[in-house]
Amino acid sequence: MRGVKRMLRLAWPAVLCGAIVSACGTGDRSTAADGVPVPVVAGLPDTVTFAEVAPIIRANCMPCHRAGQAGPFPLISYNDVRRKAKTVRKMVVHRWMPPWPADTTYSRFAGEKALNARQIALIAKWVDQGALLGDTSHLPPVPTYPEGSPFGKPDAVVWMPDTFRIPGDNRDRFIIAKAPFELPRDTFLRAVEFVPGNRRNVHHMNAAMIGYAQGAKHGNFLNTAYIDADSTASLNAYEALHLQNDDGTWPALTPNMVNYLPGLSPAFYPPGVGGYRIQRNGAFLMNTLHYGPSMKDTMDRSHFNLWFTATPPQRPMxxxxxxxxxxxxxxxxxxxxxxxxxxxxxxxxxxxxxxxxxxxxxxxxxxxxxxxxxxxxxxxxxxxxxxxxxxxxxxxxxxxxxxxxxxxxxxxxxxxxxxxxxxxxxxxxxxxxxxxxxxxxxxxxxxxxxxxxxxxxxxxxxxxxxxxxxxxx
Ligand code: HEC
The missing domain is CATH 2.60.120.230 (Jelly Rolls)
Structure with missing residues (x-):
């Protein structure tokens, strides 16, 4: 899924309410009413084994359900999936997993994560027949994933200046944060990817970009990087993050520029389409950095990958x-x-x-x-x-x-x-x-x-x- 970028320059207070999920809670669905029918599909094998199910799981579930990713457990091997067979069945029949709320019979999007009726019916039948292993000798090897960004080597990386400590109190946290940067020069930006340090706990993130006019800001790296959004009015938080120009005025802002949600990929549009000017002295302002509940003390240090381009934005978004x-x-x-x-x-x-x-x-x-x-x-x-x-x-x-x-x-x-x-x-x-x-x-x-x-x-x-x-x- 490509992230949508926004170029519109809004007044500062308006940025508070971009595409921010300020809602909290963990939204337990396990108590949902059952009775959702399994799609009826002709021509399924009489006996469904892991040999039929594995390719579906590895293509559609493993990207998130493997070590270091957002899914709470791996779904790769036979034992991984068999152990979770009942919940897997429920999640796919309800179409809750893979997570893709949009109805694919109404409109279609890039990077859709959704199973078709046949895939759902196969998984359900496999579970109903006792999650058999079958002959897996012809299965292709388990997919491997490249180290680093799936989009190749970035031209620059902007790290959060500090780590954030997530207490193990099982609470959601909504944080306002800044990632300041200093580049060698002003340039053009083609795409940005937000990479959570802790994929299990970073639930979602929404960032704007700040650009400081030349000489307008000193001490961009000063002050704390994280403010609790629930206990501070947003404008006060921006002051605490030391975001203003030296003279107290507010710098230029590109709101809602980078979004993160598990499974969401950054947008790489055709050259000249969209894209941004990026000032050498600036910061990403995370209006919402949502950490989901954690049972144990842990931490996060996220970063941004930047890809530059020589082509100035010709068709602004x-x-x-x-x-x-x-x-x-x-x-x-x-x-x-x-x-x-x-x-x-x-x-x-x-x-x-x-x-x-x-x-x-x-x-x-x-x-x-x-x-x-x-x-x-x-x-x-x-x-x-x-x-x-x-x-x-x-x-x-x-x-x-x-x-x-x-x-x-x-x-x-x-x-x-x-x-x-x-x-x-x-x-x-x-x-x-x-x-x-x-x-x-x-x-x-x-x-x-x-x-x-x-x-x-x-x-x-x-x-x-x-x-x-x-x-x-
Ligand atoms: C885009 C990432 C992503 C993909 C793709 C994905 N999952 Fe998940 N899955 C998650 C996350 C994150 C959770 C944790 C619960 C949550 O936040 O909703 C989860 C939770 C689950 C759970 C536990 C739900 C519960 O309430 O106990 C099951 C079962 C599951 N996924 C199965 C699947 C299956 C089967 C597939 C593929 C058909 C799949 N997932 C694809 C991210 C993903």
Whole structure:
């Protein structure tokens, strides 16, 4: 999955509420109602053994379920998978694993992580028949993964200045952090990858980039790198991180530039598309660095990999921001009374022809489902994304497989359902309390949001043939 980048320069307070998941909680799904049917598929073998199942698991699960990755246990060998057979069955039948909330029958994206009906049916049948080993002598060797970044050697690496200690108190932590850098010169940036030091505990991360004008900032490396977001108002945190220019003004900011979630890959767009100018003196500002709960004391020191380019950004990426704190209001205003399930919409007319690169839907804990599409002045509705079973833990930025043309005058419409009843296992309150969107920059973890970001270029004829799938540009 390619990360969506944003070029829009917003005022500082507005950056507080980009695609940030400020929601907390661990979202235990194990108590979910069962009864989801296994897809019915013709032509499965009478007996399914590990020989049939292993290639599916190794291609779709092992990337995260191996040592040093985000998955809580390995899924590689027969014993690994057999030991977890029942939960594996449940996770794939519910389509909770691999994590890919978007409905692939509605719209398609680059780097999709989803099993097809046949793969799900095979795994279910294998488990139901007792997880047999079978003849595995013809299995290809277990895949190996390159050391370092899968995207090759970066041109520069920006490390967090210190390690962060994660206490073993089994709590979520939302941190605001900075990774200052000094490069040999101003240049152009093609792509950035965030690499967690501790993949088990770094749950997600969302960063903006700060660029200091020449001579505007001294002591960029001073002060602490980490501030607890739950105990500090964000603007105070930015001051504590020492982000201002020497004269107290705020530097230029490129919000929502780097996203991390397990399985999300950085965006490498065709040369000249997107990309950024990067000032030699700057910093990545992590508005949200979310550490999931840990039972034991541990630590993290993450880093950023940077790839430069000689090509200046020729087709700058722009952003439409719908909904909360954005360009179109939520209708009706986003107030979700306790004990209600309620639907909200937001829509925006596209003023000119655009080529969409990617989208990013965003809600918090009470989100239940999300639908977005574009209605052009004539012709068929353009499906954008459907998420039937919203999961606040897996908020991907989705990149289309090819640039998607949306004609001028189209109306982008978002329809979102929120569940503020007890039945929502992620409800932070029991009994439920009325939830609403934050109308100022300061947000609490239990506030709700409805946002939809659309990253686009100004349309050029032929764009719809340009692939955004990595390596096919
Ligand atoms: C993008 C990374 C990723 C991929 C791909 C992935 N997983 Fe996971 N998996 C995780 C993470 C992270 C967790 C920890 C729980 C969480 O945060 O939701 C997890 C948890 C699980 C669990 C434990 C769930 C529980 O509640 O006990 C199972 C079982 C599982 N995965 C199976 C699979 C299977 C089977 C596949 C492939 C079909 C797969 N996973 C693919 C990241 C991944």
């Amino acid at each position: 722009r952003e439409l921001a719908l909904g909360t704190l954005g360009m179109s209001p939520v209708v009706p205003p986003l107030v979700i009374p306790a004990d209600s399930v309620k639907t909200f919409t937001t829509s925006l007319t596209v003023p000119k022809d655009i080529s969409v690169l990617g989208i990013n839907p965003h809600m918090h804990l009470l989100g239940k489902s999300f639908l977005a599409y574009a209605v052009p002045p004539k012709g068929d509705t353009i499906p954008l994304i459907r998420i039937k079973d919203w999961d606040f833990r897996w908020q991907y930025a989705y990149t289309f497989r090819r640039m998607l043309h949306i004609p001028a005058g189209s109306v982008i419409k978002v329809v979102a359902v929120f569940d503020n009843t007890k039945a929502n296992r992620n409800n932070p309150y029991d009994p439920p309390r009325t939830a609403r969107e934050p109308l100022t920059g300061h947000m609490r973890t239990t506030d709700e949001m409805l946002q939809f970001f659309v990253n686009y270029l100004d349309y050029r004829p032929g764009d719809e043939r340009i692939s955004l799938v990595l390596g096919k540009e």
